[in-house]
Amino acid sequence: RKLDLDEGLLEQYIASLKRLKRKFGLKGEVDLSFLTAVPELFQVREVEAKEEESALVLRAVESALQSVELSREREGRHLRLDIESHVRQLRRVAARVEKEAQKLRESSVEIAQRQTSEADAVAPVADWVLKGDIHEEAVRLKSHVEALRRLSSEPGPVGKKLDFLLQEVQRELNTISSKAPQLSVVRLVLEGKDGVEKIREQAQNVE
Template identity: 35%
Template sequence: MQSMTGYGRASAAADGREITVELKSVNHRFLDINIRLYRSLGFLEDTIRTKLQGALSRGHVDVYLQYKNTREDARDVTLNEALASAYKRAFDKAAEVSGLSSDIALSHLIAQPDVLTLSEREEDQEAVKALLMEALGKALTELIAMRGAEGERMKNDLLAHAELLEEIVGKTAALAPGVVTEYRDRLRQRMEELLKEVPLDEARLVNEVAFFADRCAIDEELARLRSHIEQFRDMLLEEQPVGRKLDFIVQEMNREMNTIASKASNKDVTAQAVEGKSEIEKLREQVQNIE
């Protein structure tokens, strides 16, 4: 099981070129990839996106790329001959007008704006892509390893909460029969107090108790909760992404527990329902970060 939180970083270098890839991922409903590249490396975006889509199914992933090219042929310096000549003529004219000697040096001339232009040469795209795939592959392996380690920790935590929830379901099931008995005794006592001189109508009492028992019955909800917990455990052991399925199961657990809480007419059952909702909320929070 994979978490959606992770980090990976790796570099690759060859022939004066070096690429560093940094990956950061957090939880997201879908796979959302945000790539930050220099404009000159825009041709790498599709390669990065395809690689990540093949390895990840969910999460917001930020991709940072650093690139260095220290090769001698990486840049060109261009002399603007026309502009240099214009500056030279302007300097000579200034010397003539001022009556001063022209002491212009070559260093003065080439220091003028736009006389020399530094430009990047077009990259060897295949060479850069090869470096990218090496660095990206290593960074992705590191990211997945971290997501896997976090996922294993989360799985153990989720199993512990599922066990606690199952205990709560068991306690609630044990309390359920006593709710009807308690109601019957209270109702009998109240009817006897109100009808001290009139014989108690046993048939009516039985009908009232039966109506109450049907209205507050939670056997079906408890059975479905047990089934959901078992499904939840099984999903945690699957090797494929299960985050969305787990989220659905947790919603169903919450629905059943809400029904139990609404039917509860006994403080002990209500207390167990509150505890159950608390455990389900813990499951829900954790499940949000599972791939």
């Protein structure tokens, strides 16, 4: 845009004011404040940008858009790397839970075999161990974590899928902790839940 002053009209105004001063003996001088009181003295008009200026503007806009896109890509890569790191943590937890499940199952078999000779004393313990069998939950946990691993490396929007799988992992961890309150298992569950929460925080920023 360009602001134009109508100098011809201004000269007419000034000449008219001077005549009025002489004719009626008025005092005062015409100053810049007079210009602001007469808006028709100015006219704003649109000016077409030169071809070179237009090209510069377009290049600047394109450069800014590219910078934004690169920034988003870098942020996306960082988020995915962070998620993959926590998924590896969950894989370690799932593997250790699977080992604990095997130990519990072996213990239940051993105690069940001893029941034949020590039924009264061992039966309550055996029932407790049998109820604490977490083999199926450990298998499902491992399966969900493997699905998380595959999903975390997939291109495109994965936020909602991640959230769904995290809910499944959380559900299995809760079931495991309720069925097997042994300290070794509880520690693994807490570590797993910590990993789930960290992934969930990052998943909120993944499209």
